[in-house]
Amino acid sequence: MRIDNSKAKELRQDFPIFSSRKNLVYLDNAATTQKPEAVIDAISDYYKSSNANIHRGVYKLSQEATEKYEASHKQVENFIGAGNNEVVFTRNATESINLVSYGFDRTFKGKNDIVLTEMEHHSNMVPWQQFAKRNNLRLKYIRVKEDFTLDYDDAEKKITDKTAIVAASHISNALGTVNDVKMICSLAAKSGALSLVDGAQGAAHSEVDVKSIGCDFYAFSGHKMLGPTGTGVLYGKKELLEAMAPFNFGGDMISKVTYEDAEWNSIPMKFEAGTPNISGGIALSEAIGYLKKAGMKSIERWENDLLKYAMENMKNVKKYNPGLGKSAGILSFNLDNVHAHDVASILDMHDVCIRGGHHCAMPLMNKLGVAGTARASFYLYNTYEDIDMLVKGINEAEKVFRR
Amino acid sequence: MESDDSNMYREHILELYKEPSNYGTIKNPTHQKTGNNPLCGDEITVQITVKGNKVEDIKFRARGCAISIASASLITDYAKGKSLNGIRSIGSEKVVDLLHIPISPVRLKCALLPLQTLHDAIGMKTEGKNGTARNK
Incomplete structure (x- = not known):
């Protein structure tokens, strides 16, 4: 199966949570993923x-x-x-x-x-x-x-x-x-x-x-x-x-x-x-x-497409990521002088779920010299529109803290 | 969204975040404590000088979100000049009251860390609801 944006939208329909929460933008897949109907x-x-x-x-x-x-x-x-x-x-x-x-x-x-x-x-x-x-x-x-x-x-x-x-x-x-x-x-x-x-x-x-x-x-x-x-x-x-x-x-x-x-x-x-x-x-x-039906290689490729799109569109953030080809669909970032929790809270107002914190890697965060990072992580059902909402939320956070 | 009542990021919070009161260090504090929130890695150090059973000076340094910094700023202002018993009797509802914003249960942990650390600094046993405070 080749996953592209329209295929991802199709796959989304297998996941009941997206029909019970229409506006949900779920980008915390590294924490846990949503479940397809077949699993439930x-x-x-x-x-x-x-x-x-x-x-x-x-x-x-x-x-x-x-x-x-x-x-x-x-x-x-x-x-x-x-x-x-x-x-x-x-x-x-x-x-x-x-x-x-x-x-x-x-x-x-x-x-x-x-x-x-x-x-x-x-x-x-x-x-x-x-x-x-x-x-x-x-x-x-x-x-x-x-x-x-x-x-x-x-x-x-x-x-x-x-x-x-x-x-x-x-x-x-x-x-x-x-x-x-x-x-x-x-x-x-x-x-x-x-x-x-x-x-x-x-x-x-x-x-x-x-x-x-x-x-x-x-x-x-x-x-x-x-x-x-x-x-x-x-x-x-x-x-x-x-x-x-x-x-x-x-x-x-x-x-x-x-x-x-x-x-x-x-x-x-x-x-x-x-x-x-x-x-x-x-x-x-x-x-x-x-x-297996979706294919792990296809999932890897789609996550890479999403990561590329996110990297291109998230301009004003500091990224903690080794770059395309060396990373899975997980993107840690910070906004200058804005705490990751505040970014996550503002995104939550747009129904965008990301993680903000130390990601259970406190020694690594200390090494990076940050209290934590905001993290968006993708999966097969995520779309470019999800990332658009993420970018919109980040811009909003920036506006709130710069005003 | 900015006019939304559910928005925690009101002007007064952001101002306190950018320019908090009582931010800094005291040279020879009589009490001090570092507290942290293991959920997010936030850390705050509260220092106080007690003279004649009154909080004469209070300062904090922190690595935290807007909510925790604003809360630290407000609670240190509130604590200044109070007796130790007066500080002991400050409850979490006071923090919520001072912040004056709608706050979700998760973010309440951020808001309460400064008060809890202040309580720990004066040797008060706390419920340990929000993270742990430890000596440093």
């Missing part, structure tokens, strides 16, 4: 006609729910190029990252540090800070350059055979920068370090093939890619998921329990203790179906 229906259909607990009942209804839930794991595996049983469902990318950090506690011998990047979201920073404390490791950060891209020379220097884990975002939620995670993961592999890619934006805004990236782990959230909240994914190489210890214990994750001890179930069940978000998992599969 999948949730209610499950409860209306397939509701039963999974992996338990011998009756048809339970088997059907189990099959659907397992099929949605397959759908995800297929979407990111993972092998069989290499995908674990979680609540969100944050939980996926925490799962890995707990799973490898006390397993590193002769390692001194963890390498992250300066542009990480708190969710790919705070778990590692805690991991570093628990495991007596030091944190090192790959530098972000003036042009808002990663300093790969610095990455080569910092990732050494003393590095236990390298964790980096695929696409920065604050800057839009698309990182060369393939290169980072290959540096990690050469140094004998584990690699984890935070794909919260990556899986939503680009075509992902985990085998080609060569990462050990890839984490993402369903709600940032048309799926329901409370759905997340952890991809892990099979042998690593097998080696990794679970941190959530209980039903479904065991194969055998005695009064004294227990043995773990196979993957993914080993990491999915308790009754999971069954309806959410099934609806996530529906969301991926929708994205």
Whole structure:
């Protein structure tokens, strides 16, 4: 499918929120996306006609729910190029990252540090800070350059055979920068370090093939890619998921329990203790179906067209973006002497939703020397008219503060 | 839009944002505190000189939005000359009253940060509704 402005308008009709709020200009897709009717229906259909607990009942209804839930794991595996049983469902990318950090506690011998990047979201920073404390490791950060891209020379220097884990975002939620995670993961592999890619934006805004990236782990959230909240994914190489210890214990994750001890179930069940978000998992599969139909390459291209149009039309703002070809459809900006919250509030008066703040990247904002930025982030249903409204709102903000 | 009643950005707010009262630092304050709003990264430092149980001088420095700067300006003006007990009894409704604009619940957090930091500066326990204040 080729997405252009008229196609985007057509796609918009699949999203009920745009008919219930006619004037809505939704440009906060990096925070969460809107949901197509098919996804919303999948949730209610499950409860209306397939509701039963999974992996338990011998009756048809339970088997059907189990099959659907397992099929949605397959759908995800297929979407990111993972092998069989290499995908674990979680609540969100944050939980996926925490799962890995707990799973490898006390397993590193002769390692001194963890390498992250300066542009990480708190969710790919705070778990590692805690991991570093628990495991007596030091944190090192790959530098972000003036042009808002990663300093790969610095990455080569910092990732050494003393590095236990390298964790980096695929696409920065604050800057839009698309990182060369393939290169980072290959540096990690050469140094004998584990690699984890935070794909919260990556899986939503680009075509992902985990085998080609060569990462050990890839984490993402369903709600940032048309799926329901409370759905997340952890991809892990099979042998690593097998080696990794679970941190959530209980039903479904065991194969055998005695009064004294227990043995773990196979993957993914080993990491999915308790009754999971069954309806959410099934609806996530529906969301991926929708994205596949649109085509991730087409989405990337359309976001790039929107970004180009926004860059050209947003003249009087300071942009925190590496530029076309290096960025996904995420554009952080500031108006001179106007706080990002005020920009967001004035835009809200025009029903334009953008984010204003630190984007859960406080250390990065400090490095940039700002309290925060305003951020517009695009998705397949956004149009040039949405950006016109954004520009109009920015001009308005400028007028309000210059009068 | 500018004549809209729902507009928070009225003339008096913008003027306070551009030229706030009591902006700056006190050399040897008797009390001081830095507070921040983790939601948006805003930060404010409030310094006061208390003499004979009265706020003799009060200053603030901040990195924040128009609403929080205007609020800091108004609340520091209001606090000047008050006793410590008088300051303790200032409630959030006073801030809303002083701002004199319609304010959404989210932006109320911005507006209340200065008062909360002032309360923290004089060692008052706060409800912790809007962000956290910490020593600096």
